[in-house]
Amino acid sequence: MKRIYIVIVLTAIFAGIFAGCEDQEDTWDDYAGNGRIRYTGKCxxxxxxxxxxxxxxxxxxxxxxxxxxxxxxxxxxxxxxxxxxxxxxxxxxxxxxxxxxxxxxxxxxxxxxxxxxxxxxxxRPFSMAHEALNGFTPVVTKCFPLGGDKLVLYFDRWQNTLAEASLRYYKKSNPNELITLELTDTDSILKQRYYVVEDIDVNKDVVVERKGQLQELPGVDIVFTPLPLDVHQRIFNSDFVREIQTHYFIEELDENFINTVEVLEFDYDLSTLEDLLYFPNLKKVILGKNRYLYEAYKDAVKQSVLADTAASRFALEVLHELQGVEVERYNKHYFPNPLSVLKEQGHSKVPTTLNYLTATGITVSPSDQTGYNAHPKFLLDNNQATIWNPQQINTFRQHELLIDLGKVESVSGFKVVQDATNPISSPWDTKHNFRPSLLKVLVSKDLASWEGATFDEDNEIGNTAGEITLLRMKQPKEIRYVKITVSDQAYYANFGVILADFVAFSE
The missing domain is CATH 2.60.40.10 (Immunoglobulins)
Known part of the structure; x- marks a missing residue:
């Protein structure tokens, strides 16, 4: 009987299964309209x-x-x-x-x-409006009209992506004649870095034409939109302007100053002297006159330098040869080697006409900061052999000293003298590391009202061994008090400062 029941059960199961096995396509039709959805293979x-x-x-x-x-x-x-x-x-x-x-x-x-x-x-594809084109060489970085019919060009560094470049301008002698000066031919003018275009009308359009490739788009030659030169626009280097402002006490280089100044003096490090080409009536350039080096050390200490000596040399040669400008140079400032354009003036000496204020009634306070025997009074004695030398510590300080002249005096300026430790016989003496290069100087008649002594409150001073700097005021002032602020110099983990003299003078 059991066997009969098993057969009946299995028969019923299989009958149910086969009866329920409807075609799957029919099932998709019931639920997906026209059958299953089949997507084409995605890219x-x-x-x-x-x-x-x-x-x-x-x-x-x-x-x-x-x-x-x-x-x-x-x-x-x-x-x-x-x-x-x-x-x-x-x-x-x-x-x-x-x-x-x-x-x-x-x-x-x-x-x-x-x-x-x-x-x-x-x-985003490349096009004329793409910012990548802004980084392509302009070819001409600066230009200077000269003498009414010349244009001095300073070129950008040579780039292999530049295929062709030319300058289009009108002749001065024939205003209707349009000239195209090829800059990238066999004897490439561009590779000279500087060039003087003659017989050019600087009051008409001057245009740079360029053809080249972007680094991001090699193999595609692009004819760039012609680039007009604003030949009358002046683009001064900031350090050049600052040197003139502090020396001549002017707020800005306005048209009157630029067009009338005949003598310019420079004393400290600069990027370049090329901006001298902006001054149409310049007669003389004086280099390094106001850095009074210690004579015995003048060939051993660092002198003023230029970041771009070649550009500066070209500017001086053009000014000398085409405009007759004289260039006087003291010591070995700015150019390490002699140049034919330089009139060597030798060693610059402090004027002997200065009247130093060294009366016994002059005092300085605080007498000794931190209780250390720093001798700030030595700043007033006009003796380079004695020095103010605060204790060296491991934290940074700003030192503020107040000088009382004892009475109101007519003062023209201040002589600042560096320590004269010998850099030749004692090159490893640590004093060489603590000479300051900046001083803040304020003056007052009554301790109530203070003003900067010079154009800037912060004054750059020469800091070679034994060097003297004269901080002249624009005009003599009636003062009694002088406030000096000077910062520590860092040498490894030590902080300190050293100075020989700070003496007021009249002329």
Whole structure:
């Protein structure tokens, strides 16, 4: 009986199974309308190669026999477009694009026009409005009109991406004759770094034309938009301006100063002297006169230097040869080697006409900061052999000293004298590391009202061994009190400062 029951049960089960096995396609029809949805294989690994007003779109196709075409669509700003390609293509160049960021979508399509899922990439092609062009060499970095019919050009550093460059201008002697000066021919003018264009009308258009390639876009020659030169625009170096302001007590280099000044003096480190070419009536340039080096050490100590000696030399030679400007040089400042344009003046000496205020009634306070025997009174004795030398410590300080002249005096300026420890016989003496290069000087008649003694409250001073600096005021002032602020100099973990003299003088 058990065997009969088992057979009956199994028969019933199989009958139920086969009765319930409806075709799966019928099931899809019930729930998906016309059957299962089948997507064409999606394109992958979409990438962009940005070109000049164009983009190369690349992708990878998947293995799908139903793929009939490739569709690319793009949109950027208000511009849209599409392209239908054959099924096996895996790249496409899209041209005539603008200066916007585009979205590119790639689809595979079957023969009924159904799309795969899209694959996207984003990019902005290069164009004349692209900021990458701003970094391309302007060719001419500065220009200086000279003598009414000349233009001095300073060129940018040579770049291998520059293929061609020329200068277009009108002749002074024939105002209707347009000249094109090739700058990149066989005897490349550009590689000279500087050039004087003669017989040029600087009041008419002067234009630089350029052709080259961007580093980001090799192999594509770009004809850049002509670049007009504003030949009357002055672009001064900031350190050059600062040196003139502090020396001549002027707030700005206005037209009157630029067009009338005949003598300019420079004493401290500069980037370049090329801006001298902006001064049309310049007669003389004096270099290093106001740095009074210790005579015994003058060949052993660091002198004033230029960051760009070649550019400065060219400017001085042009001014001397074409404008007759004299160039006087003291010691070995600015140029390590002699130049034919320089009139050597030898060693610069402190004027003997100064009247130093060294009366016994002059005092300085505080007498000794931190209780250390620093001898601030030695600043007043006009004796280079005695020095003010606060104790060296391991933290930074600013020292403020108040000098009382004892009574109101007419003062023209101050003589600042550095310690004269011998740099030749004692090069390792640590005193060499603590000579200051900046002093803040304020003056007052009554301790109630203070003003800067010179153009700037902070004054640059020469800091070689034994060097003397004269801090002159614009005009003599009636003062009694002088406030000096000087900062510690750092040497490894030590902080300290050393100074021989700070003496008021009249002239």
């Amino acid at each position: 992958t690994d979409v990438s962009l190669e940005l070109g000049w007003e164009s983009v190369v779109v690349s992708w990878k196709n998947t293995l799908d026999p139903n793929r009939e075409n490739i569709l690319i669509e793009w949109v950027g700003g208000e511009q849209t477009g599409d392209s239908l390609l054959t099924k096996d293509m895996e790249s496409c160049t899209i041209k005539n694009l603008g200066n916007v960021t585009y979205t590119f979508r790639v689809y595979a399509m079957d023969k009924e026009g159904r799309r795969s899922l899209g694959a996207e990439a984003y990019g």
